[in-house]
Structure formats: C-alpha cells, structure tokens
Amino acid sequence: MDPRHVRTAADARAIVEHRGLDHVKIGVFDIDGIMRGKYMARDKFFAALESGFGFCDVVLGWDSNDQLYDNVKVTGWHTAYPDAMVRILPETCRAVPFEGDMLLFLAEFTGEAEAVCPRGVLRRVLKRAADMGYKVEAAAEFEFFMFEETPHSVRAKSYRDLKNVTPGFFGYSMLRNSVHAEFYKELLDLGAGMDFPIESLHTETGPGVIEAAIVHDEALAAADKAALFKTFTKIMAQRRGWMATFMAKWSPDWPGQSGHLHMSLSAGDGGSVFFDAAAPHTMSDTMRWFVGGQQHLMPELLSMIACTVNSYTRLIPGFWAPTEANWGVENRTCALRIISGSPKSQRIEYRIAAADINPYIALACAIGSGLWGIEHRLDPGDPVPGNAYAMAFPPERGLPRTLSEAAGRLLESAAARDLFGDAFVDHYAATRDWEEREFRKAVTDWELARYFEII
Structure with a gap:
C-alpha cells in the first residue's frame, strides 16, 4: 500500500x-x-x-x-x-x-490542550471558512541558507565565520544548481516521496541561499507539507554534513529569508470566489474584503506571523520585506501581493511572512483575518502603485517593531479572540512575551563592540 x-x-x-x-x-x-x-x-x-x-x-x-x-x-x-x-x-x-x-x-x-494546539487553531479557522461556504487552498514558499557546517561546528564557532555552501550573488543560477545537482535531486525526491512535492526550486541572491515553492493543497494539508518541508530539509542537510537555516535573517549583510504564503478561496462547486472577470484586476468583492481584513488586522496579529525576536530584523525598508500593512497588484514591495489572472491562478501572496513561521499559526492568521474581512465587508482601499517603501501610510497601517509590542497588540485584539479563542490568544501571547524576555538576557556582539571600551 x-x-x-x-x-x-x-x-x-x-x-x-x-x-x-x-x-x-x-x-x-x-x-x-x-x-x-x-x-x-x-x-x-x-x-x-x-x-x-x-x-x-x-x-x-x-x-x-x-x-x-x-x-x-x-x-x-x-x-x-x-x-x-x-x-x-x-x-x-x-x-x-x-x-x-x-x-x-x-x-x-x-x-x-486542543485550544492551544497549532494544528487545532488552523482547523478551527478552516471550519469557520467551511461554515461560510468556502474551501481554502494554500501553498508556502521558503528561502533558506545552506552551510558546510554541522551542529557541533557552528557552536564551536559561536555562529560566526560560517562557511556557506556556495559564495557570491547567484540568483536563479544554472551554474550553481548544476554543480550541486545531486543535492537538488535529493531534495526534490524527498519532497515527492514524503508528500510535500516541490513545484520550483532555485538559487536566490546570496551565498548558499535557495528558494523552494511547495505545491498547493487544501490549507490544512498545505500546512502539514510546509512544516514537514522545513523539518526534513534540515534533517537531509545534516545527514550530508551540511546545515540549513530558516531564520528570518541570519546575517546583517544579506536580505532576510521569506516564507511567503499563497491562498485562494473557492465555493462549494469548486469555482473561485476571488475571480471576477468584469472587476478591476479581476478581483471580486469577496477578494477585496478578504484583503481588507488581512490589511486591517495585520498590525494586531503580527506576532502570529513575525514570531521570533529575529523576525523584526527583517522588517526594514529596501530588503524585500514589507514594513507597513498595505497591498498592491503584482507589487513585491507590499505586504499583500495580488496575483490576478484566471480563476485558477487568482490568489493572494501574504508577503509579510518569513521562513521562521510556524505554518499552522501563520496560515490561521492569514486566512482568519481574511475571513473576518469578508464578514465585516472591509474594503482595502486602492492598491499601492510603485515603491511602497517610498510612500507614507496612515499610522494605523504601521506594524509593531518588536515581538513584545506585537504580543501586546495580540492580547488586546477582540478580533483575534473571536477568530482563535481566548485560550490560544492568552497562551500564544505569553509565549512571545517570554521569547522577548529571554532575548533581553543576552549581551550581543553589537553591544560589546559599541560600549565595552568607550562608555
């Protein structure tokens, strides 16, 4: 069998x-x-x-x-x-x-315990969608850096002067993926064999960085695929004497690592509820409301997406990561990118997410906020044209700048409690507050270099 x-x-x-x-x-x-x-x-x-x-x-x-x-x-x-x-x-x-x-x-x-189970919270959000008459399809794509290191060597080096598998800027490189063809085939075969099939796999710009897009599926299965991809990519790398990291940003010298989420809604007959051939950008009213909910709740729910202290080092202008809650059509400077076209391809790319996400919690957040927008018929306004980093947005579109601030916003969010339940919100916010308190115990290299002698 x-x-x-x-x-x-x-x-x-x-x-x-x-x-x-x-x-x-x-x-x-x-x-x-x-x-x-x-x-x-x-x-x-x-x-x-x-x-x-x-x-x-x-x-x-x-x-x-x-x-x-x-x-x-x-x-x-x-x-x-x-x-x-x-x-x-x-x-x-x-x-x-x-x-x-x-x-x-x-x-x-x-x-x-089901009230705080990550898979459980996504299941509850998807039941909400089903009760509204919708089926949700989703997919994740991850960027990750590969190193010629082991768990012992990175600790011996205190995570400094690490050796990337390949050097230099080689985005979409046929040279790199051909030289290391055995690794690429091994990863593609792993995805096929473990039912997280990889739709595309290529180098990104930077030393040893790779991007993988996982084939879409029903949203709960898509979260399983994404979580298993992260786990077994790391396992496979370590079995060959390498390491993979899915940190949001491992080095100040390189862009962060994204974990973008794609999603679409269909009706009971399988037809897209996001597509309207007669509407601007073929966006149905339902899709506009979905985007409106995601945009409106993003500042309140950010800790469910930017889930580590490190996540916030990525959210800075000019590094392919959004800095405000905004949306655009085929605009990669925005937090939400609308991909328009046919009924099968019409979807939303949730670009605020980094590779460090918990796929279950991140998808619960992205889908749940969209459903909330449909329920409240929230219009997102006009799409952002051009460079979103160069534009000014209303204060309410601003995102929390620290994990602790984001956890506090989650605790105060009535929408979060409605979508995910009091038990989950209280527990999850407490875990993020703990994460930031653990960070505050650290004395960083930056602090030593800045203050050790001069202060």
Missing part, C-alpha cells in the same frame, strides 16, 4: 502490518513549529489509533530551547506537567526514505 493512500485507522494498521514494522514514528508540532515526537511500538500504535495516547504537555509549556515558560496557564509546575491527549492522524502517513520501511504519522492535541 502506498502511504499516500492511507486514510483510516484500518488502513494505518494494514500498512504497518504489510511492512512488518515493530515501531513507527509519531510527531506533533509545537508552538514554535518544531516537530516533537517518538518511536512508538506497534501494539501501542494500534491501540492509540482507536483511543489516542498521552503525550507530556511540556511540549506546550517550553520554548524552542526546551526552557520552561513561567507565564502560561495551560501547563507548568502548577499543573505538574501531566499528559495531554493526542490523536493520531492516519491520513498524514508518510514513508521516511532514509529509514528503510519506516513510517511517520502526524498527530495533534485533543481535549483541553
């Missing part, structure tokens, strides 16, 4: 038995989009397919460095870190190509 044909618990049991597996891999994605998981014995897996299993809820109560939050209610020392129930998702079955016949299944939190 092909793993991509698994749909039910019975299918999952059958493929495990057919492959003679004693164990399978189970993974969940945490608040930061990091995959946490384990090998699970076959008999336990079969039982868990029916009734779920307990997974220590500390993965919802610690950061990307496994440090425990001191400001969340969902879990902590006050709850003694109990198990939270998790459901296995048979339809997410994947073969793991470098582990023989091994299979991977994704899972998601249920019960009380």
Whole structure:
C-alpha cells in the first residue's frame, strides 16, 4: 500500500502490518513549529489509533530551547506537567526514505490542550471558512541558507565565520544548481516521496541561499507539507554534513529569508470566489474584503506571523520585506501581493511572512483575518502603485517593531479572540512575551563592540 493512500485507522494498521514494522514514528508540532515526537511500538500504535495516547504537555509549556515558560496557564509546575491527549492522524502517513520501511504519522492535541494546539487553531479557522461556504487552498514558499557546517561546528564557532555552501550573488543560477545537482535531486525526491512535492526550486541572491515553492493543497494539508518541508530539509542537510537555516535573517549583510504564503478561496462547486472577470484586476468583492481584513488586522496579529525576536530584523525598508500593512497588484514591495489572472491562478501572496513561521499559526492568521474581512465587508482601499517603501501610510497601517509590542497588540485584539479563542490568544501571547524576555538576557556582539571600551 502506498502511504499516500492511507486514510483510516484500518488502513494505518494494514500498512504497518504489510511492512512488518515493530515501531513507527509519531510527531506533533509545537508552538514554535518544531516537530516533537517518538518511536512508538506497534501494539501501542494500534491501540492509540482507536483511543489516542498521552503525550507530556511540556511540549506546550517550553520554548524552542526546551526552557520552561513561567507565564502560561495551560501547563507548568502548577499543573505538574501531566499528559495531554493526542490523536493520531492516519491520513498524514508518510514513508521516511532514509529509514528503510519506516513510517511517520502526524498527530495533534485533543481535549483541553486542543485550544492551544497549532494544528487545532488552523482547523478551527478552516471550519469557520467551511461554515461560510468556502474551501481554502494554500501553498508556502521558503528561502533558506545552506552551510558546510554541522551542529557541533557552528557552536564551536559561536555562529560566526560560517562557511556557506556556495559564495557570491547567484540568483536563479544554472551554474550553481548544476554543480550541486545531486543535492537538488535529493531534495526534490524527498519532497515527492514524503508528500510535500516541490513545484520550483532555485538559487536566490546570496551565498548558499535557495528558494523552494511547495505545491498547493487544501490549507490544512498545505500546512502539514510546509512544516514537514522545513523539518526534513534540515534533517537531509545534516545527514550530508551540511546545515540549513530558516531564520528570518541570519546575517546583517544579506536580505532576510521569506516564507511567503499563497491562498485562494473557492465555493462549494469548486469555482473561485476571488475571480471576477468584469472587476478591476479581476478581483471580486469577496477578494477585496478578504484583503481588507488581512490589511486591517495585520498590525494586531503580527506576532502570529513575525514570531521570533529575529523576525523584526527583517522588517526594514529596501530588503524585500514589507514594513507597513498595505497591498498592491503584482507589487513585491507590499505586504499583500495580488496575483490576478484566471480563476485558477487568482490568489493572494501574504508577503509579510518569513521562513521562521510556524505554518499552522501563520496560515490561521492569514486566512482568519481574511475571513473576518469578508464578514465585516472591509474594503482595502486602492492598491499601492510603485515603491511602497517610498510612500507614507496612515499610522494605523504601521506594524509593531518588536515581538513584545506585537504580543501586546495580540492580547488586546477582540478580533483575534473571536477568530482563535481566548485560550490560544492568552497562551500564544505569553509565549512571545517570554521569547522577548529571554532575548533581553543576552549581551550581543553589537553591544560589546559599541560600549565595552568607550562608555
């Protein structure tokens, strides 16, 4: 049986038995989009397919460095870190190509923990869309830098003087992708084999930077594909003695790394609700309202997109990253880019996102804010012509400049609470506040160079 044909618990049991597996891999994605998981014995897996299993809820109560939050209610020392129930998702079955016949299944939190589960929050937003009569298609594209380094070498170097896989400015380079054709083929084959097929793959401008666009799918499946792409690209790189980073910006000398999201809405009959042949830019009223909601709520919801302290080093003028909540038609200087054309191609590119996103939370934000715009019939105004960096916008279009500020805006957002629920908003905002407080403990190289001698 092909793993991509698994749909039910019975299918999952059958493929495990057919492959003679004693164990399978189970993974969940945490608040930061990091995959946490384990090998699970076959008999336990079969039982868990029916009734779920307990997974220590500390993965919802610690950061990307496994440090425990001191400001969340969902879990902590006050709850003694109990198990939270998790459901296995048979339809997410994947073969793991470098582990023989091994299979991977994704899972998601249920019960009380479901309120803060990243996959759960996206599911709730998509249910809202379905209740409105819409189906959402989405896709992600990521830029990432590749290094001839290992987890040990980068630490030994204190993350300085790292060796990129290739040097120089070589955007869309046939030279670079031909010299390293084996790596490109390996990554393309990985995507095909693990059901996150790559639509396009090319070098970007900068040393060792690559961009991959993942084939579109229904939005929940698209988020699975994006999260798995990030995880297994890093795994594949490390298995060959390299490293990939999806930081928003790893160096002040190079542009940041985008994680742009594409999305479109269709009706029950499959027809596009974004396309109107008679309208300017073929944008239907529904599409205009969707864009209006995204633009209006972007300053309030930014922490769900710009989710790390590092995210905000990318959001500066002139570096291919938006600095205001604005939109334009085929305009890459705007936060929202409208791609117009045929009913099949009419879509929105959510360009504010960087490669460091948690795909589930980022898509929940981008789609949820658009649905909110439809519900409230928010018109976005006129599109921005030309260079958005050179234009002035109303203060309400301005974006928070720090993660802490963005988390505070999220806490105060009535729309966020309506879209995502109080439990998620309170928990997520607390985790972002924690992230910035951890950063404030650091003494950076910039501070040492600026103040050590002269002050």
